Amino acid sequence: MKVSLVTYTNEPERTVAAAARLCYSPVGIEEILEQMEKEKIETFIQKLLDLNHLSPFEHASFTFAIEGISRALTHQLVRHRLASYSQQSQRYVVEQNFNFIIPPTISGNNEALKVYQEVLRTVKEGYLKLVAMGIPAEDARYLLPNASETKIVVTMNARELLHFFEVRLCTRAQHEIRKLALKMLEELRKVAPVLFKKAGPLCETRGVCFEGPMSCGKLKAKT
Amino acid sequence: MKVSLVTYTNEPERTVAAAARLCYSPVGIEEILEQMEKEKIETFIQKLLDLNHLSPFEHASFTFAIEGISRALTHQLVRHRLASYSQQSQRYVVEQNFNFIIPPTISGNNEALKVYQEVLRTVKEGYLKLVAMGIPAEDARYLLPNASETKIVVTMNARELLHFFEVRLCTRAQHEIRKLALKMLEELRKVAPVLFKKAGPLCETRGVCFEGPMSCGKLKAKT
Amino acid sequence: MKVSLVTYTNEPERTVAAAARLCYSPVGIEEILEQMEKEKIETFIQKLLDLNHLSPFEHASFTFAIEGISRALTHQLVRHRLASYSQQSQRYVVEQNFNFIIPPTISGNNEALKVYQEVLRTVKEGYLKLVAMGIPAEDARYLLPNASETKIVVTMNARELLHFFEVRLCTRAQHEIRKLALKMLEELRKVAPVLFKKAGPLCETRGVCFEGPMSCGKLKAKT
Amino acid sequence: MKVSLVTYTNEPERTVAAAARLCYSPVGIEEILEQMEKEKIETFIQKLLDLNHLSPFEHASFTFAIEGISRALTHQLVRHRLASYSQQSQRYVVEQNFNFIIPPTISGNNEALKVYQEVLRTVKEGYLKLVAMGIPAEDARYLLPNASETKIVVTMNARELLHFFEVRLCTRAQHEIRKLALKMLEELRKVAPVLFKKAGPLCETRGVCFEGPMSCGKLKAKT
Known part of the structure; x- marks a missing residue:
């Protein structure tokens, strides 16, 4: 962060x-x-x-x-x-970096961390596949998790x-x-x-x- | 909806x-x-x-x-x-139904839909595993996607x-x-x-x- | 009130x-x-x-x-x-009634009340004179007091x-x-x-x- | 101003x-x-x-x-x-200067100006009398006009x-x-x-x- x-x-x-x-x-x-x-x-x-x-x-x-904060936080x-906000758009910016925030209860638990990262890898692959198929970024992003940076x-x-x-x-x-x-x-x-x-x-x-x-x-x- | x-x-x-x-x-x-x-x-x-x-x-x-709307929409x-809002909390309500919103560009494309639903199945399983491991719902939800109802x-x-x-x-x-x-x-x-x-x-x-x-x-x- | x-x-x-x-x-x-x-x-x-x-x-x-409240109060x-407000306009409504609010410290003091009412009579006369001279209501109202209803x-x-x-x-x-x-x-x-x-x-x-x-x-x- | x-x-x-x-x-x-x-x-x-x-x-x-603006304007x-406002209080500040704003339609009309200033002189005297009688400033101010600076x-x-x-x-x-x-x-x-x-x-x-x-x-x- x-x-x-x-x-x-x-x-x-x-x-x-x-x-x-x-x-x-x-x-x-x-x-x-x-x-x-x-x-x-x-x-x-x-x-x-x-x-x-x-x-x-x-x-x-x-x-x-x-x-370096999650969409869970910004929601x-x-x-x-x-207050006034200007936030990076998931509609207009196609995801490239796939940085994900990891809560401490998960980063401090090896087993949980493994599950977490595997799921996120699947999410990343799925998102990229959808974009490659011509699905607009604004719709492919429905797969992106709260963890997204x-x-x-x-x-x-x-x-x-x-x-x-x-x-x-x-x-x-x-x-x-x-x-x-x-x-x-x-x-x-x-x-x-x-x-x-x-x-x-x-x-x-x-x-x-x-x-x-x-x-x-x-x-x-x-x- | x-x-x-x-x-x-x-x-x-x-x-x-x-x-x-x-x-x-x-x-x-x-x-x-x-x-x-x-x-x-x-x-x-x-x-x-x-x-x-x-x-x-x-x-x-x-x-x-x-x-029946997505967290993408509510964000x-x-x-x-x-305006005034009262929204169902992902911190206090443990996910049970795993209803996900599907954008029309995806529901109208069989191949994309298959990718979409497979990813969401993996997300669901991952979330449930984390909760079963004792990860608090407020942290397990970092895996939940924008598509979540x-x-x-x-x-x-x-x-x-x-x-x-x-x-x-x-x-x-x-x-x-x-x-x-x-x-x-x-x-x-x-x-x-x-x-x-x-x-x-x-x-x-x-x-x-x-x-x-x-x-x-x-x-x-x-x- | x-x-x-x-x-x-x-x-x-x-x-x-x-x-x-x-x-x-x-x-x-x-x-x-x-x-x-x-x-x-x-x-x-x-x-x-x-x-x-x-x-x-x-x-x-x-x-x-x-x-039956004063402009002192509404300010x-x-x-x-x-909150949302819709207030009677002193620009568009020409004063006719000249109702004035009297604070209790004044209504309960005969001498003060006399001073108060004499001043307000002068104000009323002045306002009416200005309007009669063709001064727009929105400008004549500069004479109107906080006490105005x-x-x-x-x-x-x-x-x-x-x-x-x-x-x-x-x-x-x-x-x-x-x-x-x-x-x-x-x-x-x-x-x-x-x-x-x-x-x-x-x-x-x-x-x-x-x-x-x-x-x-x-x-x-x-x- | x-x-x-x-x-x-x-x-x-x-x-x-x-x-x-x-x-x-x-x-x-x-x-x-x-x-x-x-x-x-x-x-x-x-x-x-x-x-x-x-x-x-x-x-x-x-x-x-x-x-150098009127209370008509600030209302x-x-x-x-x-927006955020911090305004000089008529409750806590006892009027001393009696500066009054004069709309151009009145300052440009000698007869109207005379009426305007006479009324304001009466108001000033009335306010001071009330304060001298022990009426609190917050109540005496009910006499003060929209024109007050x-x-x-x-x-x-x-x-x-x-x-x-x-x-x-x-x-x-x-x-x-x-x-x-x-x-x-x-x-x-x-x-x-x-x-x-x-x-x-x-x-x-x-x-x-x-x-x-x-x-x-x-x-x-x-x-």
């Missing part, structure tokens, strides 16, 4: 802090922007998080290029609707990202999307450490857990 | 027409609702369509139960973000539906989602014929086509 | 419960819908709320006609973006409504929008008592309060 | 072009980004516009600080729901901006929001000339006009 932050809103933290400040201030925006020293930004953003006043976080937007990912460009704003981390960094999320969330957060902390300082699953950010009987128990153990 | 309209906003056409009328009228909403005779509703909705004043169409919402479908409940409002039909009833859309769109439209016309009277691809609704060199040529042929 | 629920999704509670059930069940949707007895619906919806699994609540949509209201049709789904109540039933919300939220909730409980049984401010629904130093203290008092 | 583009996504044009290219290409994103020469970007973006393939435009986001502006930070992505320009650069839009749209477009063309090269009202971008009998006739005149 390869996750890179390819671009983002310039000065994301200053922007979020200044936008929020405007709501409560009679002075103009440029004056606010100028007066925002680094320390002030940090204190102010922490206050916004404490007050759950998250709408200003929407002004900072982040764009990731993600490769989950694109369910986050407050895909590439996607994703843009989310900081508010949606905080929400994404709350649900996808939970131990109940599937391993692959959780790994993706961790890598995205790592990248974000390099360029906007204050905005994402406390990003995490709900149990960490809000001290609540809704997983009921399926909870990992971490929160309960603490209290 | 089975598409049923399970529920929707009561009196969708009267609601849309009355909401729109309110924008331009000094009188109260109940008075407007009462005075809306059937004919008036029809004339008024047609006018809204002509003026491209579509926001009132958002007040009418329609919920479909859809079965396309859920990219429509102004899924079930989904979808809610869209009439404005989004009109947009959905503009792009998915185009001959350039993939056959399966186009078939779905046709069936949805058929259901809608039974309960809200006026709202969806002129629903169709962009070439029909607006007399424009953006498909460039890939256009089917229907529009050009007309003019 | 007059709030009426003019229409909504048929069988909203059965729909939400059935959509949610589909996610975890191998059987078809119609079978699920049929098997949903009343009691089961109630237990199931309560479970969804406990697990914070709110996406199925989006399938039920509710449309309100609201009159706040339309900031809820996951407006009418609006609003559609929200049950998930967004639950969120709306969390923030607008808080004692920190402004009195007018809080009163609106209360009246909306009252209407909803007549037709979907299970969905909205526990709707309320965050302190009641989740046992958390983010208002910091401006908190009303109710939650703290409890614990 | 003062409109400044305070921040935006770095390299907006390269980002949009690369994201779009990914959909149709088997190679990786970094390779695509590197190979995107300036000329290529321009050709490619033009092609996307021609094909109405606008989703990649969502990856570029732009943030404006806007001052229209915030109806664009695919406000400040707002707005973020939209390039796709939504193109839509915003289609409807708000139309001569049928109200003068103030049209002026705002023009100033925003001017700023955007300094940093992303290719993305916004052909931005304009629907008649210019798509050669269609839906204004019916209220159309300005420009399009008809052409053909």
Whole structure:
């Protein structure tokens, strides 16, 4: 899995802090922007998080290029609707590389891995046969598995990202999307450490857990 | 493919027409609702369509139960973000039926069909072996193909539906989602014929086509 | 203020419960819908709320006609973006009635009320003079105050409504929008008592309060 | 009216072009980004516009600080729901400056201007009296007119901006929001000339006009 932050809103933290400040201030925006020293930004953003006043976080937007992930993952990912996606098409791009993602429970089990790879070999051969017979790629791809590698460009704003981390960094999320969330957060902390300082699953950010009987128990153990 | 309209906003056409009328009228909403005779509703909705004043169409919402479609289709479908989805989970529901969708280019080609079904038999066996070995369903499903049957409940409002039909009833859309769109439209016309009277691809609704060199040529042929 | 629920999704509670059930069940949707007895619906919806699994609540949509509210309120209201609005236009409808909303702090203070009403009389006269001079209504309305009565049709789904109540039933919300939220909730409980049984401010629904130093203290008092 | 583009996504044009290219290409994103020469970007973006393939435009986001506009304008502006707003609050900021926007039809008419300014003087005095009596600012503001100056930070992505320009650069839009749209477009063309090269009202971008009998006739005149 390869996750890179390819671009983002310039000065994301200053922007979020200044936008929020405007709501409560009679002075103009440029004056606010100028007066925002680094320390002030940090204190102010922490206050916004404490007050759950998250709408200003929407002004900072982040764009990731993600490769080496499965279509199982992207079917989950694109369910986050407050985001923008550009994904490699299986309709227009004829499969050539046949890279497949292997879940850890399978890669760590020799017998399972053997079954897995044999099936995928059959799938690959079947797909190529269909294409050779003149079946359009968009139809031959019906054979391609959830495991198929895909590439996607994703843009989310900081508010949606905080929400994404709350649900996808939970131990109940599937391993692959959780790994993706961790890598995205790592990248974000390099360029906007204050905005994402406390990003995490709900149990960490809000001290609540809704997983009921399926909870990992971490929160309960603490209290 | 089975598409049923399970529920929707009561009196969708009267609601849309009355909401729109309110924008331009000094009188109260109940008075407007009462005075809306059937004919008036029809004339008024047609006018809204002509003026491209579509926001009132958002007040009418329609919920479909859809079965017998592929995960290839739902990965396309859920990219429509102004909609609500509840989909059968491959993480929580262990595959038992192994129903697979077959594209017409394959079902109509004996040789291709044979390849297709053999691959799917191997996939089924592989999946069951992995599950028997104790691999969790959420990981074994990495083998499951785009062809896998899924079930989904979808809610869209009439404005989004009109947009959905503009792009998915185009001959350039993939056959399966186009078939779905046709069936949805058929259901809608039974309960809200006026709202969806002129629903169709962009070439029909607006007399424009953006498909460039890939256009089917229907529009050009007309003019 | 007059709030009426003019229409909504048929069988909203059965729909939400059935959509949610589909996610975890191998059987078809119609079978699920049929098997949903009343009691089961109630237990199931309560479970969804406990697990914070709110996406199925989006399938039920509710449309309100609201009159006798101020433009101050609607400027706040339309900031809820996951909703649909049709509002009486001040551009196209020339003001005739000059109904103005009076906040309770003013109606309960004779001296203040006198000032308030005198100013509004001047505003009314000024507006009428401008219109008589041939100034277009859309420009004369620049004189009209936040207090001006407006009418609006609003559609929200049950998930967004639950969120709306969390923030607008808080004692920190402004009195007018809080009163609106209360009246909306009252209407909803007549037709979907299970969905909205526990709707309320965050302190009641989740046992958390983010208002910091401006908190009303109710939650703290409890614990 | 003062409109400044305070921040935006770095390299907006390269980002949009690369994201779009990914959909149709088997190679990786970094390779695509590197190979995107300036000329290529321009050709490619033009092609996307021609094909109405606008989703990649969502990856570029732009943030404006806007001052010297009326609350009449912002009530229209915030109806664009695919955007983020942080607005100066009339609840928390006690009015001090009493700056009021004057529509051109009034500023250009001495008699009307006199009426307008007299009314506003009365409003100002009334508001100050109420505040002096201890009425909370959030209630005293019910007297404040649509003309009241406000400040707002707005973020939209390039796709939504193109839509915003289609409807708000139309001569049928109200003068103030049209002026705002023009100033925003001017700023955007300094940093992303290719993305916004052909931005304009629907008649210019798509050669269609839906204004019916209220159309300005420009399009008809052409053909």
